Amino acid sequence: xxxxxxxxxxHFDQVVTRVPLATATQxxxxxxxxxxxxxQWAAVPAPARGRVxxxxxxxxxxxxxxxxxxxxxxxxxxxxxxxGEVQEVIDTCDFFIGEGRRLYxxxxxxxxxxxxxxxxxxxxxxAAIVTAANFPAAVPSWYLVPALVAGNTVVWKPxxxxxxxxxxxAELFYAGGVPRDVLQVVVADGPTTFEGLDDALTQGWVNKVxxxxxxxxxxxLGELTGRHLQSACLELGGKNPMVVMPDANLDLxxxxxxxxxxxxxxxxxxSLGTMWVHDDIYNTVRDRFIAATEVAAVGDPFADVLFGPLxxxxxxxxxxxxLSMITNxxxxxxxxxxxxxxxxxPRAGFIGDPDSGWxxxxxxxxxxxxxxxxxxxxxxxxxxxxxxxxxxxEAIDLANGHGYGxxxxxxTNDPQAVWxxxxxxxxxxxxxxxxxxxxxAHLPFGGNGKSGNGSRQSGVWVLDxxxxxxxxxxxxxxxxxxxxxxxxxxxxxxxxxx
Ligand code: UN1
Numbered sequence: 001x002x003x004x005x006x007x008x009x010x011h012f013d014q015v016v017t018r019v020p021l022a023t024a025t026q027x028x029x030x031x032x033x034x035x036x037x038x039x040q041w042a043a044v045p046a047p048a049r050g051r052v053x054x055x056x057x058x059x060x061x062x063x064x065x066x067x068x069x070x071x072x073x074x075x076x077x078x079x080x081x082x083x084g085e086v087q088e089v090i091d092t093c094d095f096f097i098g099e100g101r102r103l104y105x106x107x108x109x110x111x112x113x114x115x116x117x118x119x120x121x122x123x124x125x126x127a128a129i130v131t132a133a134n135f136p137a138a139v140p141s142w143y144l145v146p147a148l149v150a151g152n153t154v155v156w157k158p159x160x161x162x163x164x165x166x167x168x169x170a171e172l173f174y175a176g177g178v179p180r181d182v183l184q185v186v187v188a189d190g191p192t193t194f195e196g197l198d199d200a201l202t203q204g205w206v207n208k209v210x211x212x213x214x215x216x217x218x219x220x221l222g223e224l225t226g227r228h229l230q231s232a233c234l235e236l237g238g239k240n241p242m243v244v245m246p247d248a249n250l251d252l253x254x255x256x257x258x259x260x261x262x263x264x265x266x267x268x269x270x271s272l273g274t275m276w277v278h279d280d281i282y283n284t285v286r287d288r289f290i291a292a293t294e295v296a297a298v299g300d301p302f303a304d305v306l307f308g309p310l311x312x313x314x315x316x317x318x319x320x321x322x323l324s325m326i327t328n329x330x331x332x333x334x335x336x337x338x339x340x341x342x343x344x345x346p347r348a349g350f351i352g353d354p355d356s357g358w359x360x361x362x363x364x365x366x367x368x369x370x371x372x373x374x375x376x377x378x379x380x381x382x383x384x385x386x387x388x389x390x391x392x393x394e395a396i397d398l399a400n401g402h403g404y405g406x407x408x409x410x411x412t413n414d415p416q417a418v419w420x421x422x423x424x425x426x427x428x429x430x431x432x433x434x435x436x437x438x439x440x441a442h443l444p445f446g447g448n449g450k451s452g453n454g455s456r457q458s459g460v461w462v463l464d465x466x467x468x469x470x471x472x473x474x475x476x477x478x479x480x481x482x483x484x485x486x487x488x489x490x491x492x493x494x495x496x497x498x
Contacts, residue, residue, distance in 0.1 A: 004160045009076035009309040010301055010357040016074045017164030022188040027196025030184045031205040034153040036128045037181035042123050042151035049149050056176035058095025074164050075133050076309040077264055078301045088138035091441040096149045096217030114477035121467035123151035128197055132213045133311045134267045143210045150466045153182045161312050163187045196436045201228040215450045227416015233465045234454040235446055237378035238406030239273035240436035242398035245412035246280040252413050254292050260435035261384035262362045265307040270407040270437040274368050274385035276395050282388045293334040293362050299351030307359040315357045319381030325373035326365055335361035376402035392417055400426045406447035407436040439453030
């Protein structure tokens with residue numbers, strides 16, 4: 001049996017969670033027992049399931065501080081942001097409490113007398129949910145809460161590095177009244193999960209897959225589920241553009257670029273990828289952004305810092321690999337070094353001991369153009385690209401040209417620019433005078449192109465992921481009325497003119 005240890009990325013000598021890794025068979029077995037439990041869970045009246053979610057929300061609230069602390073300890077997210085993340089779980093529960101008393105279907109008129117048509121939302125069955133370490137509480141809740149309230153059972157495979165958070169969250173769901181076989185947490189590595197999932201899909205134990213993570217893995221899961229005639233809910237990478245028009249409020253721009261570019265050490269799928277700045281204000285924005293980045297506080301995630309460590313060593317390694325895409329055509333700025341922050345590669349003003357954690361310098365790379373590796377690679381670390389444009393059409397082409405389409409932002413007070421951008425940007429989400437990060441928990445969340453297959457989470461929209469529409473017709477005429485054939489038409493005169 002292999003044991004996984006998650007370590008505090010700010011103090012990697014501290015083990016936060018020690019957990020056995022499941023085998024593929026154990027993963028598939030969990031799916032089977034979740035499948036066995038589904039009919040009974042679906043038979044609980046939806047308002048009662050909604051009450052369970054209400055209880056879970058109150059427990060999340062009562063445990064907000066403890067869970068947020070665990071988020072900071074296990075994945076290194078700055079404590080203020082960790083509190084925001086757990087708040088997003090609470091908001092999600094609050095939204096779906098009412099759904100237990102709605103889950104509306106429709107009554108629809110029939111084309112024939114003495115016949116009535118209806119629609120019903122039916123749970124899909126058992127959902128396998130695979131989530132990432134960067135939003136270890138909020139993003140899982142976007143799947144778990146609506147799936148459960150709609151009458152599905154769930155097998156949740158969290159990122160190994162966020163196993164402690166997942167196990168703690170599951171206990172809060174159980175304390176709120178979710179039966180243990182209705183929600184099961186299985187900690188396993190990626191390839192093992194894939195193998196177990198393949199088996200569970202083949203056996204018919206999984207009816208929906210939800211995945212938040214890389215585009216590469218999303219493609220594989222899309223193929224796998226496609227073979228089983230299922231469409232997964234895929235929330236994948238982003239290369240989120242921020243377009244700065246000449247009339248923009250530059251204080252907002254700088255504050256927004258810092259938060260979305262370097263907050264969470266750039267490890268949000270909504271993080272700023274490249275800031276595209278109009279020629280007229282390019283030098284001013286560049287200088288101000290560099291100056292603000294140079295003095296931003298980095299270090300201990302429990303202190304008042306812009307960002308803390310990367311989630312784990314492998315995220316730092318991948319960040320360092322991304323730095324090798326910097327070429328002679330680029331200019332680098334933002335810190336006293338690049339790559340890992342250590343006592344021999346220090347960051348001015350660093351808070352804490354850099355040698356004890358996986359910290360990286362914030363890096364701004366100037367001169368990004370299509371054709372650069374950094375133009376179309378999601379970097380998922382504290383690296384922000386800077387580029388320039390002369391017309392809005394050019395900015396939109398640059399913002400779309402890499403094929404991702406998750407989040408986007410435009411800074412301007414010109415309504416024409418706003419509406420042109422909204423029409424033409426390919427992203428699933430767009431902000432005006434606000435950053436690419438910070439989606440609220442009740443608007444549709446999701447992307448297009450390399451960012452996802454069009455599925456949307458959150459709000460009422462996610463219900464289409466976890467329910468299927470069933471239509472029903474009830475003929476009480478006592479005779480066989482044939483649709484499209486037994487027509488009822490009133491007399492009319494198409495030749496009539498005034
Ligand atoms: C993610 O990175 O997968 O909009 C989700 C935001 C957060 C959620 C990000 N509320 O930045």
